[in-house]
Amino acid sequence: MTHTLYRKRYIITGQVQGVGFRPFVYRIALDNKVTGTVSNTSDGVFIEVQGDEATLAGFAFDLVDKLPPLAEVTSKTEEELSVVDGEKEFTILASEGKEGNRVLISADVATCADCLRDMSDPENRRYEYPFTNCTNCGPRYTITRSIPYDRAKTSMSCFPLCPDCKTEYEDPLDRRFHAQPNACDVCGPYVWLSEPDGVELCRGTEAIVQTAQRLADGKIAAVKGLGGFHLVCMATGSQGQQAIETLRTRKNRWGKPLAVMVKDIETARAIADISTDEEALVLSKERPIVLCKQRSDAPLAASLNPGTQYVGIMLPYTPLHHVLFKYYAQKTSQLPVLVMTSGNMSSEPIALGNREALKRLHSLADIFLLHNRDILVRVDDSVVRVQQDTGKPQFFRRARGFAPRPVFMADTAPSVLGVGPELKNTLCFTRDNEAFVSQHIGDMQNLEVYSFYEEIAEFLPQILEVSVEAVVHDLHPDYMTTRFAREYGKEHDIPVLGLQHHAAHIFSVLAENKFTGTALGLALDGTGYGEDGMIWGGELLQVDNVSLEHNRLGRLAHIPLPGGETAIHEPWRIAQGILWKLGITASDKQWTWLDEFSQQSEFLPQLLVRNINTPLTSSCGRLFDAVSAMLGLCHTVTYEGEAAILLEDAQDLSITDAYDCPLVESDDVLQLDTVQLFLQCYQDWERGEAVGAISRKFHLGLVQGCAALAEYAASTTGIDTIALSGGVLQSFTIGTELPKALAAKGLNVIQHIQLPPNDGCISLGQAAYGRQWLLNNS
Numbered sequence: 001m002t003h004t005l006y007r008k009r010y011i012i013t014g015q016v017q018g019v020g021f022r023p024f025v026y027r028i029a030l031d032n033k034v035t036g037t038v039s040n041t042s043d044g045v046f047i048e049v050q051g052d053e054a055t056l057a058g059f060a061f062d063l064v065d066k067l068p069p070l071a072e073v074t075s076k077t078e079e080e081l082s083v084v085d086g087e088k089e090f091t092i093l094a095s096e097g098k099e100g101n102r103v104l105i106s107a108d109v110a111t112c113a114d115c116l117r118d119m120s121d122p123e124n125r126r127y128e129y130p131f132t133n134c135t136n137c138g139p140r141y142t143i144t145r146s147i148p149y150d151r152a153k154t155s156m157s158c159f160p161l162c163p164d165c166k167t168e169y170e171d172p173l174d175r176r177f178h179a180q181p182n183a184c185d186v187c188g189p190y191v192w193l194s195e196p197d198g199v200e201l202c203r204g205t206e207a208i209v210q211t212a213q214r215l216a217d218g219k220i221a222a223v224k225g226l227g228g229f230h231l232v233c234m235a236t237g238s239q240g241q242q243a244i245e246t247l248r249t250r251k252n253r254w255g256k257p258l259a260v261m262v263k264d265i266e267t268a269r270a271i272a273d274i275s276t277d278e279e280a281l282v283l284s285k286e287r288p289i290v291l292c293k294q295r296s297d298a299p300l301a302a303s304l305n306p307g308t309q310y311v312g313i314m315l316p317y318t319p320l321h322h323v324l325f326k327y328y329a330q331k332t333s334q335l336p337v338l339v340m341t342s343g344n345m346s347s348e349p350i351a352l353g354n355r356e357a358l359k360r361l362h363s364l365a366d367i368f369l370l371h372n373r374d375i376l377v378r379v380d381d382s383v384v385r386v387q388q389d390t391g392k393p394q395f396f397r398r399a400r401g402f403a404p405r406p407v408f409m410a411d412t413a414p415s416v417l418g419v420g421p422e423l424k425n426t427l428c429f430t431r432d433n434e435a436f437v438s439q440h441i442g443d444m445q446n447l448e449v450y451s452f453y454e455e456i457a458e459f460l461p462q463i464l465e466v467s468v469e470a471v472v473h474d475l476h477p478d479y480m481t482t483r484f485a486r487e488y489g490k491e492h493d494i495p496v497l498g499l500q501h502h503a504a505h506i507f508s509v510l511a512e513n514k515f516t517g518t519a520l521g522l523a524l525d526g527t528g529y530g531e532d533g534m535i536w537g538g539e540l541l542q543v544d545n546v547s548l549e550h551n552r553l554g555r556l557a558h559i560p561l562p563g564g565e566t567a568i569h570e571p572w573r574i575a576q577g578i579l580w581k582l583g584i585t586a587s588d589k590q591w592t593w594l595d596e597f598s599q600q601s602e603f604l605p606q607l608l609v610r611n612i613n614t615p616l617t618s619s620c621g622r623l624f625d626a627v628s629a630m631l632g633l634c635h636t637v638t639y640e641g642e643a644a645i646l647l648e649d650a651q652d653l654s655i656t657d658a659y660d661c662p663l664v665e666s667d668d669v670l671q672l673d674t675v676q677l678f679l680q681c682y683q684d685w686e687r688g689e690a691v692g693a694i695s696r697k698f699h700l701g702l703v704q705g706c707a708a709l710a711e712y713a714a715s716t717t718g719i720d721t722i723a724l725s726g727g728v729l730q731s732f733t734i735g736t737e738l739p740k741a742l743a744a745k746g747l748n749v750i751q752h753i754q755l756p757p758n759d760g761c762i763s764l765g766q767a768a769y770g771r772q773w774l775l776n777n778s
């Protein structure tokens with residue numbers, strides 16, 4: 001019986017390179033007995049299949065139903081072709097590159113179960129090999145030079161495949177077919193242990209064994225990982241306490257909690273009360289750091305995470321980590337938990353290469369575990385938590401495992417660059433309906449971070465093959481990013497646009513949710529340069545992301561910052577400044593900061609009376625700082641957010657009462673009287689009320705006040721959608737209770753899904769603004 005032949009072409013775009021997509025297509029072609037070809041191109045994966053109606057239908061079904069685990073299809077086009085006479089088989093063609101690619105860059109993926117089985121089998125040639133991978137796992141973004149993603153365009157190009165690895169690489173039915181980092185200990189990278197002066201001690205598995213022994217002895221190791229270096233030490237017992245204190249002293253990082261890596265999920269459960277959603281996130285292929293509630297009986301060193309009940313946990317995500325933990329567990333009597341923090345000095349980017357690490361980290365680490373697979377793109381660990389009310393993840397830092405996965409926009413527009421903010425910087429390039437937000441870059445306050453920023457600003461448009469048509473920056477005239485945007489615009493002869501910081505926050509969350517039109521936006525954070533030249537930070541905005549009009553409807557009450565920037569680092573100044581504003585200059589109960597700062601405190605009223613270096617701010621973050629300082633929890637901050645974290649941790653969760661936070665109509669905008677909110681905290685403190693009760697009533701009072709502010713604005717404008725953004729939303733209490741309070745008012749609440757609510761989202765908001773500006777002015 002003769003069957004009529006047909007031929008079809010499919011063009012698949014998305015995350016379809018470096019994920020085993022072509023061998024998947026090859027297998028389902030064989031299963032369905034069709035002929036044709038499949039190839040990687042800059043436009044995506046091209047598939048031509050030929051067969052009768054039934055076999056083509058079976059192939060089409062499998063193409064959708066049986067995708068590889070790492071593949072993400074964003075578009076699929078189909079067209080009829082002329083039949084090719086005499087075609088007998090299905091073949092995989094060589095990759096083809098050209099201008100204007102439509103392929104998504106795959107993020108780095110944790111070691112899969114199959115590769116772990118290979119590594120644990122003494123009869124397997126990859127037994128304990130620390131660079132084992134396949135098409136379903138391993139490095140991607142961090143080793144990629146350009147697209148299409150082929151070995152020649154990665155840092156593995158300098159490692160010729162041995163005969164065994166080449167056979168796997170060329171066999172479409174092998175799971176290592178075209179696994180670009182494919183290697184073994186015969187042909188691939190290797191590790192070695194080094195002294196801080198660069199002298200090699202040993203290499204191979206012995207280097208990992210010796211590293212494990214040194215860690216068990218309480219030493220600090222610099223370990224080269226996937227996107228850069230970690231500083232590693234014990235996290236348990238008295239030795240762990242001493243090692244962490246040494247690390248903090250060397251790194252000049254005193255109070256900020258340190259993340260840990262644990263051997264397995266059982267160990268994670270031994271140190272934290274992990275919910276089902278948290279466990280799924282810890283075990284996910286992205287392997288982020290997940291903030292979990294620490295168990296009361298966890299044997300962790302007290303200096304690991306002072307002042308918080310939460311511990312950041314991640315599982316091993318590279319073969320090297322797995323081998324290291326295997327031997328560390330053998331060398332120590334302690335629970336297999338290791339501090340695993342960024343390999344850098346405070347405020348600097350994570351170290352990337354061997355020579356760079358030996359130069360920058362030699363005073364921090366006792367030993368160095370190095371390897372010779374180059375990291376081309378530095379990427380730090382992602383940090384997330386699970387939202388208690390939704391069970392969904394909320395980002396604190398979006399980097400390894402997630403970057404550069406795009407945010408998909410509501411429509412297609414020309415390419416734009418959002419240069420990001422000064423703190424928690426990311427930058428964002430758009431391409432058609434995709435927004436590529438970079439990995440976390442950091443605080444743009446030194447040349448090292450700025451150099452990292454320039455690396456990514458050059459790398460992303462090159463790998464995305466985009467030509468930017470506008471660049472958008474923050475309004476602050478002195479930000480390094482603002483200067484970069486002006487120079488970039490001049491160099492490329494494109495428009496340079498400014499967008500207010502908090503408007504960018506709201507544009508960002510609207511873009512993430514593909515919202516089009518007018519919405520209210522509540523932006524709560526620490527600092528943003530306002531359109532009136534003042535310091536904003538607690539703003540209710542009305543934003544139209546089509547017309548690009550936005551205006552300020554409300555704000556938190558102004559509070560003074562005596563000493564300016566110094567007050568951010570010494571929040572007792574803010575507390576005393578608010579009390580001075582309230583007419584309170586002394587107390588029967590001694591102010592908590594007088595023992596340490598009595599001389600400065602005595603001088604402070606002169607700054608306030610004469611208005612010398614005492615700017616006003618509507619910042620919500622600074623309000624948290626002031627309450628924390630007034631209650632004696634944090635007078636000086638050693639890391640951003642410390643005062644607020646300590647204040648939240650002090651809450652008595654059994655309290656349900658809230659302080660009053662009244663609305664006040666003023667000449668310009670509606671005002672939330674947070675000064676009166678602070679006064680109630682102070683009055684209860686004077687009366688000897690427990691700190692936990694005061695903290696709880698403050699948090700709930702602020703939530704109710706913000707909800708009332710939004711409700712009033714909704715009633716006067718007729719807008720019932722409110723977008724939430726800003727670093728204050730990272731507070732477990734505010735991030736959980738505020739959305740519920742707003743929803744109870746009948747408002748439609750939209751929040752960040754794929755990006756952090758902190759300033760890491762700003763670049764997306766800038767880019768969303770710029771692309772709409774281009775559409776409006778085309």
